[in-house]
């Protein structure tokens with residue numbers, strides 16, 4: 001009773017507003033209709049392995065990268081394409097403390113897993129940040145996304161079985177340079193927790209896939225069985 005009254009009082013004082021534009025919405029943390037439609041959601045046909053969106057409607061198909069056996073992980077799903085709209089949400093979320101965006105982003109990521117059987121996943125791992133970067137940013141954006149996903153799927157989170165060394169930012173690097181820059185950054189410090197496990201990695205964006213690929217290499221090296229991934233958005237290049 002008290003909590004219901006308190007809730008209505010809070011909603012009166014702080015009515016739910018779209019986190020991106022401030023327009024009134026019915027539920028806290030949700031996007032308004034206009035902001036929702038600005039994103040390029042991956043809701044049509046896609047590669048069964050990496051989730052790459054296809055322009056035409058085909059069932060059970062793989063993109064050329066996955067067909068040639070070069071998928072970074074055992075499967076990957078992303079909620080939307082990395083474009084101007086997702087960048088406008090991602091940058092403040094990652095760099096300016098707009099952590100409330102984690103609500104709609106993580107919900108979209110759970111939606112992105114709708115065609116996946118998640119029952120074989122043992123636990124969820126946010127892609128680790130180097131301690132030096134964590135110190136400056138104060139939070140790992142991947143952890144903020146991973147927490148509600150783990151809660152919804154009823155899975156535990158693993159934050160500390162893998163450490164990441166500090167390397168300079170990869171923003172300006174091409175994909176070959178990214179792969180070189182990230183080589184050897186991850187070390188598994190608790191292999192006992194990794195051995196034989198199916199792990200779902202969580203990150204905000206997949207750019208070249210080099211981070212996922214390198215983290216998978218470290219995890220498989222420590223005996224992981226399968227490594228999957230989910231991101232809020234992904235770069236989509238023509239293949």
Ligand SMILES: [Zn+2]
Nearest residue numbers: 018021032035
């Ligand atoms: Zn809005």
Ligand SMILES: [Zn+2]
Nearest residue numbers: 047050063066
């Ligand atoms: Zn693919």
